[in-house]
Amino acid sequence: MDLLEIRNLHAEVGGNEILKGIDLTVHPGEVHSIMGPNGSGKSTLAQVLARRESYQVTAGEILFDGKDLLSMKPEEAACEGMFMAFQYPIEIPGIGNAHFLRSALNAMRKYRGLDELDAIDFLPLFREKLKLLDMDERFMNRSLNEGFSGGEKKRNEILQMAILEPKLAILDETDSGLDIDALRIVAQGVNAMRSPNRAMIVVTHYQRLLNYIIPDFVHVLVDGRIVRSGGAELALELEEKGYGWIETEARQTAPASA
Amino acid sequence: MAVELIQLESYLEGFTEFAKETAAETPSWLRELRETAFVRFCAVGFPTSRDEDWRFTNVAPFTRTQFAPARSSSQEISVSDLDMWRMEDAAARLVFVNGNFAPKLSTWNALPEGITATGLRKQIALHPQSVAKHLGRYLNIERDPFCALNTAFAEDGAYVHVRRGVVAQRPIHLLFIATTAETPTMTHPRNLIVVEEEGQVSITEDYVSLGKETPTLSNAATELIVRGNATVEHILIEREHFKTYNLSTLRIEQARSANVASHSFLLGGALVRNNVHPVLAGEGGECLISGLFIGSARQHLDNYMLVEHASPHCASRQFYNGILDDRAHGVFHGRIVVHKDAQKTDAKQTNRNLLLNDNAQIDTKPQLEIYADDVRCTHGATIGQIEESALFYLRSRGIDELQARNLLLQAFAGECVDRIKPGAAHSYAEAAVTQRLALLARPMSVETANPGEDQERSWREIG
Numbered sequence: 200m201d202l203l204e205i206r207n208l209h210a211e212v213g214g215n216e217i218l219k220g221i222d223l224t225v226h227p228g229e230v231h232s233i234m235g236p237n238g239s240g241k242s243t244l245a246q247v248l249a250r251r252e253s254y255q256v257t258a259g260e261i262l263f264d265g266k267d268l269l270s271m272k273p274e275e276a277a278c279e280g281m282f283m284a285f286q287y288p289i290e291i292p293g294i295g296n297a298h299f300l301r302s303a304l305n306a307m308r309k310y311r312g313l314d315e316l317d318a319i320d321f322l323p324l325f326r327e328k329l330k331l332l333d334m335d336e337r338f339m340n341r342s343l344n345e346g347f348s349g350g351e352k353k354r355n356e357i358l359q360m361a362i363l364e365p366k367l368a369i370l371d372e373t374d375s376g377l378d379i380d381a382l383r384i385v386a387q388g389v390n391a392m393r394s395p396n397r398a399m400i401v402v403t404h405y406q407r408l409l410n411y412i413i414p415d416f417v418h419v420l421v422d423g424r425i426v427r428s429g430g431a432e433l434a435l436e437l438e439e440k441g442y443g444w445i446e447t448e449a450r451q452t453a454p455a456s457a
Numbered sequence: 458m459a460v461e462l463i464q465l466e467s468y469l470e471g472f473t474e475f476a477k478e479t480a481a482e483t484p485s486w487l488r489e490l491r492e493t494a495f496v497r498f499c500a501v502g503f504p505t506s507r508d509e510d511w512r513f514t515n516v517a518p519f520t521r522t523q524f525a526p527a528r529s530s531s532q533e534i535s536v537s538d539l540d541m542w543r544m545e546d547a548a549a550r551l552v553f554v555n556g557n558f559a560p561k562l563s564t565w566n567a568l569p570e571g572i573t574a575t576g577l578r579k580q581i582a583l584h585p586q587s588v589a590k591h592l593g594r595y596l597n598i599e600r601d602p603f604c605a606l607n608t609a610f611a612e613d614g615a616y617v618h619v620r621r622g623v624v625a626q627r628p629i630h631l632l633f634i635a636t637t638a639e640t641p642t643m644t645h646p647r648n649l650i651v652v653e654e655e656g657q658v659s660i661t662e663d664y665v666s667l668g669k670e671t672p673t674l675s676n677a678a679t680e681l682i683v684r685g686n687a688t689v690e691h692i693l694i695e696r697e698h699f700k701t702y703n704l705s706t707l708r709i710e711q712a713r714s715a716n717v718a719s720h721s722f723l724l725g726g727a728l729v730r731n732n733v734h735p736v737l738a739g740e741g742g743e744c745l746i747s748g749l750f751i752g753s754a755r756q757h758l759d760n761y762m763l764v765e766h767a768s769p770h771c772a773s774r775q776f777y778n779g780i781l782d783d784r785a786h787g788v789f790h791g792r793i794v795v796h797k798d799a800q801k802t803d804a805k806q807t808n809r810n811l812l813l814n815d816n817a818q819i820d821t822k823p824q825l826e827i828y829a830d831d832v833r834c835t836h837g838a839t840i841g842q843i844e845e846s847a848l849f850y851l852r853s854r855g856i857d858e859l860q861a862r863n864l865l866l867q868a869f870a871g872e873c874v875d876r877i878k879p880g881a882a883h884s885y886a887e888a889a890v891t892q893r894l895a896l897l898a899r900p901m902s903v904e905t906a907n908p909g910e911d912q913e914r915s916w917r918e919i920g
C-alpha cells in the first residue's frame with residue numbers, strides 16, 4: 200500500500216495560495232527529495248503534512264497509510280507516524296529536553312496502547328540515540344533548544360526522529376547551515392533510520408546533502424507545483440545548471456491564471 | 458459612606474467584645490498597641506479606588522459583608538484532615554485554626570536546638586518581653602488600614618525565633634486553616650519571625666480552607682526581622698477556596714548584609730491582596746521578591762510591592778509572573794523607594810504575564826521614587842499569549858493540545874518555583890502550583906488566541 204498519497208493539493212497561508220496542485224505518492228522504504236528555489240512552497244508542504252492549522256488546505260486530499268490525514272490534528276498525525284524536522288526549530292525555555300522527549304514518546308505509546316516508560320526505562324534509549332548523533336549527555340537536561348547553536352538544533356530534530364521512529368519523516372532543510380562534519384553526522388543518523396518500513400521526504404536547497412543521503416526520487420517544486428520529477432541524477436543536473444532554466448520552463452507551461 | 462459607618466460600628470462592637478474577652482490575658486503594652494491601631498482604623502476606614510495604593514482593587518465586596526470573628530474549632534479537626542498539606546521533611550509543622558495555634562495538630566520533628574517555633578499568644582504568656590520589643594514596631598498601620606485592623610485584633614499566630622548563628626537545615630511549615638461556618642467569618646493571624654545574626658531558616662506560610670465555600674476574610678500580617686548576615690527564605694502560598702477574601706502583608710526588616718528571598722504564590726481566593734514590604738535598613742542587604750499568581754473565573758489577585766532602599770549598596774530583585782484565564786484580573790504594583798542615603802542601590806523589577814483569555818486583565822504599574830543620585834533601577838513588563846509556534850512544536854511530536862498547553866504553563870510558572878532553593882519547600886510549592894495549573898488545563902482552539910491585537914484593551918501600564 201502507499202504510505203502517502205497526495206492528490207491535487209492546494210493550500211494557502213494568510214490568504215495567499217502557495218500550493219497550487221501537488222500530486223505525490225510515496226511508498227514505504229523510499230526516499231524522496233524535494234528541491235526548489237526560495238519561497239516555492241517546500242516548507243508549506245511540510246507544514247501541511249504535519250497538520251499546522253494556520254496552513255489551510257483549500258482543495259485536494261491526502262491519504263497517510265490509508266487514512267485521511269487532513270482530518271487529523273497535529274498530535275494525531277504524529278501518533279500515526281508522521282514526523283517533520285523543522286526548518287527552524289523553536290526554543291522553549293523551561294521544558295527539559297529529556298522530559299519533553301519522554302512525554303512525546305509516551306503520548307505515542309499511549310495512542311498505540313503500550314505502557315508508558317518511566318524515566319529510568321527511558322534513559323538507556325535516550326543515551327543510545329545521543330551517541331548515534333554524537334551529542335553530549337548535557338543535552339538531556341538542557342531546555343528544549345534554548346541557546347542551542349543552529350547545528351545543535353538540527354541534530355536535536357534528528358534525535359527526536361530517532362527516538363520517535365516515525366513511518367514518514369519529512370526533513371525540512373535539515374542540512375542548511377551545517378558545516379561538513381555536522382552534515383555527515385546528521386546524514387549518518389538519517390541513514391541509520393532508513394528501513395523498508397519507513398519513508399523519508401528530504402527537503403533541501405542544495406544537492407550537497409544528497410551526496411550522503413541518496414534519494415530514490417527527486418522532485419522540483421516551483422511556485423507551488425512539482426514541475427519535474429526524476430531520479431538522483433536530476434539533483435546533479437540542478438546543481439550544475441541552477442534553478443533558472445527550470446523556472447523559465449515552468450513559467451512557459453503554467454496556466455495563465457497563475 | 459453610610460454603608461461604611463454601619464460597618465465601622467460593627468467592627469467597633471467586635472473590638473469591644475474582643476477587648477473584654479481577652480482582658481485577663483492581655484498585658485498593657487499589647488492593649489495599647491491594639492487600641493492605637495483600632496483608633497487609626499476608625500479614623501481612615503477602608504480604602505477606596507481613589508486611594509493610589511488601591512487603584513486597581515475594589516474592596517467593597519467584602520467591606521459590605523458582615524464578618525463575625527471566627528471561633529476556634531480545632532477540636533473538630535483531626536490530623537488526618539490535614540494530610541494533603543504535609544511538607545515532607547519539614548523540621549516542624551505548626552497548625553493554626555482560624556488564626557489560633559493548635560499544638561495538638563502540630564508536629565516538631567527535627568527542630569534544631571536554638572530555634573523556637575510556637576504560637577504567638579503562648580509566647581506572649583511565657584516570655585512577653587521577647588514579643589513586646591518587636592511586635593508592631595515595623596508594620597505600618599498608618600499607611601494600610603488592613604494592617605491597623607490586623608493589629609487591633611492581633612491575638613495569635615506564629616512565633617519563630619532563630620538564635621544567633623543557628624542554621625535550620627530543614628524548612629518550617631506554618632499551616633493556616635480557615636474553617637468555614639454558616640455565616641461569614643474573619644481571622645487576623647499575626648506572625649512574628651525573628652532571625653538573629655548569621656541565622657538561617659526557610660519558612661512557608663500556607664493558607665488553606667477546610668469546609669464548604671462560605672465567604673471568609675483572612676487578614677494576615679507577618680513581621681520578619683532579619684539581623685546582620687542572616688539568611689531567610691520566606692514562602693507564602695495562598696490557596697484558600699474561591700470565595701475567600703485574603704489580605705496579607707509581609708513586612709521585612711533587613712539589617713546589614715542580610716539576605717532575604719520572598720516567594721509568593723497566589724493560587725486561590727476570590728479577592729486576594731498580597732503586600733510585600735521589605736526595608737533594606739542596613740548596608741549590603743539583598744532581597745529577592747519573586748511571585749507567581751494564577752487566576753481563573755473571576756479571581757482578583759493583587760500583588761503590591763513596596764521596596765524601600767534605606768541604606769547604601771543594597772540590591773533588590775522583583776520577578777513576578779502572572780497567568781490569567783477567563784475573567785480573572787491581576788495587578789502588579791511595584792513601588793521602589795530609594796532614600797537619600799541609599800547610594801549604589803541596584804533595584805530591578807520584572808513582571809511577565811500570560812493571558813489565556815481575551816477577557817482576562819492585568820494592570821501593571823511600576824513606580825520608582827528615587828532620592829539618591831548614584832543608583833541603578835530598571836523595570837519591565839510584558840504580556841503575551843501562549844505561543845502558537847511553541848504549541849504546534851509540541852503537538853507535532855504527539856503531545857496533545859491539553860498537555861502541550863500545560864507543559865508550556867508549567868515552564869512559565871516554573872521560573873518562579875525554581876527561584877526557591879532545591880529541597881522540601883521547593884517540592885512543596887511546586888506541587889501546589891502543578892495542582893493549580895491542572896485546574897486551568899482545558900483545550901482552546903488556536904483560532905481564538907489572537908496574537909498581539911487585543912493588548913491595548915486588556916493591558917495598561919501606568920508609569
Ligand SMILES: Nc1ncnc2c1ncn2[C@@H]1O[C@H](COP(=O)(O)OP(=O)(O)OP(=O)(O)O)[C@@H](O)[C@H]1O
Nearest residue numbers: 212213217235236237238239240241242243244404
Ligand atoms: N506564515 C506565513 N504567512 C504568510 N506567508 C507565508 C507564511 N509562510 C510562508 N509564507 C509564504 O509562502 C511562500 C512559500 O513559503 P515556504 O516557506 O513554503 O517556501 P520554501 O520553499 O520553504 O522557501 P525556503 O527555501 O526559503 O525555505 C513564500 O512566499 C512565503 O513568503
Ligand SMILES: [Mg+2]
Nearest residue numbers: 241242286372
Ligand atoms: Mg522552507
